[in-house]
Amino acid sequence: MNKKYLTTLNTRPFLYRETKMIAELIDQGLNDEEIKIKVLDENIFQIKSVDRRKRFYSEIQKRLDELDEYLLGKLLNSDTSTSKAILLYAILKRDILFYEWMREVVWDKLLTLNYDLTKYDTELFFAKKSEQSDQVRSWGNNTITRLTNAYHQTLVEAEIAIRVDTNLSLNRPIISSQVEQYLKTEKERQIVEVLLGEVIE
Numbered sequence: 720m721n722k723k724y725l726t727t728l729n730t731r732p733f734l735y736r737e738t739k740m741i742a743e744l745i746d747q748g749l750n751d752e753e754i755k756i757k758v759l760d761e762n763i764f765q766i767k768s769v770d771r772r773k774r775f776y777s778e779i780q781k782r783l784d785e786l787d788e789y790l791l792g793k794l795l796n797s798d799t800s801t802s803k804a805i806l807l808y809a810i811l812k813r814d815i816l817f818y819e820w821m822r823e824v825v826w827d828k829l830l831t832l833n834y835d836l837t838k839y840d841t842e843l844f845f846a847k848k849s850e851q852s853d854q855v856r857s858w859g860n861n862t863i864t865r866l867t868n869a870y871h872q873t874l875v876e877a878e879i880a881i882r883v884d885t886n887l888s889l890n891r892p893i894i895s896s897q898v899e900q901y902l903k904t905e906k907e908r909q910i911v912e913v914l915l916g917e918v919i920e
Contacts, residue, residue: 754776803878899915
């Protein structure tokens with residue numbers, strides 16, 4: 720089966736600050752058109768390029784669509800660590816390739832208590848994917864390098880990794896017990912396992 724893989728994280732990264740801004744506007748009851756005016760005309764993201772504003776907003780919208788009302792509320796009203804974990808959950812749901820990398824590389828390391836993540840680990844993952852997917856095989860080295868950097872940067876911004884020289888040191892997210900319980904009982908086990916770095920029975 721040929722999956723449609725995204726390279727979105729190359730140009731539309733974690734965007735935590737911008738995502739919270741849009742979530743707050745939704746929470747205030749603004750509709751899509753009103754939010755779009757704030758993003759494009761009022762430039763609430765403070766980005767010079769109108770095209771980038773559009774692309775950021777479009778991607779944030781798609782990520783927020785992955786969240787139900789409860790998680791949207793918790794994205795806004797939880798501590799930073801929990802809030803970032805909820806955004807990471809939305810990205811894992813939206814981006815199949817990122818999810819597969821998290822499951823096959825990061826989750827595997829966390830389960831074996833190997834907290835060291837190198838660029839080589841991620842490059843190896845892409846080499847394996849290029850054998851399985853025509854789409855990945857068609858990407859140039861530049862795309863792979865940028866995706867590798869984007870994936871690693873996403874973990875740092877989500878606060879589940881810190882940089883140690885050129886490598887990353889992984890850790891599990893710190894999530895409020897209420898949100899963690901909700902994810903475990905209400906959401907997709909395979910995604911929540913990857914997010915929490917554990918096996919859910």
